[in-house]
Amino acid sequence: MTELHAAPHDADAIEKVSREFREAFGSEPEGVFSAPGRVNIIGEHVDYQQGLCVPMAISHRCFVAARRTDAGVVRMRSVQSGETVEASAPGLAPGAVDGWASYVAGVVWALADRFEGGVASGVDLLIDGYVPLGAGLSSSAALECAVAAAIEELCKLGTTPHERIRAAIKAETEFAGAATGGLDQSASILCEEGHAILLDCRDFSTTSVPWDLAGQGLALLIIDTRAPHSLVGGEYAERRAQAEAGARALGVESLRDVPFEGASDACRGITDPVVQRRSRHIINEIERVREFAEILETGSIREGLARIAELLNASHDSLRDDYEVTVPELDVAVEAAREAGAHGARMTGGGFGGSVIALVEADRVETVAGAVESAFAEHSFTEPVFFLATPSRGAGRDR
Template sequence: MIDPWTPTDGAATARAQFAEVFGGQPDGVWSAPGRVNLIGEHTDYNGGLCLPVALPHRTFVALRTRDDGGLGLVSGRESGVWSSELTAVGPGTVEGWPAYPAGVAWALTQAGIPVPGFDAAVASCVPYGAGLSSSAALESAFAVAIADRMGAAWTGPDPSSDEGRAFLAQACVRAENEVAGAPTGGMDQAASLRCAAGNALLLDCRDGSTRQVPFDLAAAGLDLLVIDTRAEHALVDGQYAQRRATCEAAAVTLGVPTLREIDPAGLPDALAALGDDVSRRRVRHVVSEIARVTEFVALLDVGRIRDVGPLMDASHESLRVDYEVTCAELDVAVATARAAGALGARMTGGGFGGSAIALIEAGTARPVADAVSAAFADAGFTAPEFLIATPSGPAHRDA
């Protein structure tokens, strides 16, 4: 199992790296979590509903501001030191991982915030490339670090308020979309910045509103097992963008701002109005997935967490057949987890690799993981990795 770092260890790791590369001490250390989405996949950019929880696994950023407008970045996962000027950052100007933190600084500047230059060191235990929003954790940690460090010079909404967190999340989305070039929706950043420990976050992507939904796994005698398939996962290879473009074109054809406006009862008529089968399948997934989120939350609201498994199963099947974003590794992981006793299982995240989640009886993580590992070995896949997702808190200052 991949265990999360303690806040003390994470902060110490980032501090040590900062001192080694930049000398002296940072102004502070801030961190932000990765996430898993319980249900509501590929609904965010369609104005829909989704239900993520924050992971206990976090990205830590040791940061010190500078008054010359320069930027210096180093990561424990990458080689070398990246340096530039804040005024040189913009769409198409930064490649690789620095696009995410530099993009946040750019987006905040675009929003009228007088962002200073900074040096920063990054240390993370969020699995990379696993579909667990390592990029959103990186962006969100920098967003809270910049806002907190600016103090009285900060001109945006109070970053400790939900309005301020929504403002920061929007800047992170701009960074990912426009500077890093990944056309994702806003779920990941909202989860990293706005989740609460012990809860799932019901996010309405049409208006940005949220509600904390109790998700007490321990009280129900359950665990949420995350299966990192280690199948290659990328959101900038065109497949994600293609799905989004198809949905947006379908919305135009149907005369609605987003697919959220399509009532499930009117879905047959909407599908009949579309001219090709691919568009029909994509729309069917989005509309049915939004309905599944509503059903999932209704069950949680009345304490029926053990009854959500069939909705997870149906979500995965829709993603496999209609949205076509699963892969052999994800399908094997889900099927094997169910056969090993999971109440429900599904892929989580953008797909095309990445991770699956399984709702399992508490204490059964090891036998379920062993079953999945054996199935992967039989299929000739790379050995998977596992972690337990405990609903955790949002981005904050650690030291």
């Protein structure tokens, strides 16, 4: 039987992180906070062209136990690494902390202008994460957003959810030095249980859309292909540059501004064939998201299931053929899931490794997972890991 890796019960995770905090810092935490990882259902590689995406929060979360101190130090301990890192609270600046702790300290730094001197008092933070690493499920955003929730409440900053999103983005891009477009942080903070969000990357406005999979006898299977997942080779930056070249060639600020009607003719006017394909993917993907969200807004996934499957499949095929960001493991997982009866399957995330999602009947989850597992064995790929994605709540206080 294929193993499905479930998230721990929240109560168990809360008790564990509280116990770890007591052992690490010798006192009770003032509160426990958490934020979810995310999976992007559709809308890939369009965020940096002001496009539309439909992400959802998953049940796998990052938990943070926290307490204010008068030590003038930010003390951070990770259960996963077993490491404790300390940094001067008033001296936080990019470059002061590296590694996983930079994502934590970066949030404190990004929120510092809201503190009215309170940041200098210090804080202890104990982190315990359950979002799978390297699977493209935004473990870093979950960490940032859980810390932002903790700092907001303990220090009574009065920030809005969108201000915390911006702080998390600033922490990742300016303090930790990693690339993010804001999709991950928006989903981690704004999602509601049983819903996804339609995210407009032009102004980061969001609309909650029904995505009650269990209520309609469906499940979203996440397949972590465990293929090496790295964008450090410049592929991500290259795709962004090609998309920008496409917008320039078409005389628009972003490819979001190209009307879908007539887009095929417009793209044929781009002389560089590679830039033409990149642009075609983005324009078509944005339209796929529009249609996908319209189906969800009716509240009945079942009634639009056939079209949903077509949109998910078309998204992956475009990412494979026009955007060229898939790898053999992703394509094999998608094909195996489709052949086993999935209602659509696609890669999710930046590509070049990472995960696949498959929309399946709830009683066929193990059948589809087993088919993917067998296909990987036939290709001598590393054995994949499977998760069920439950549409979950955003960041907040747990205790």
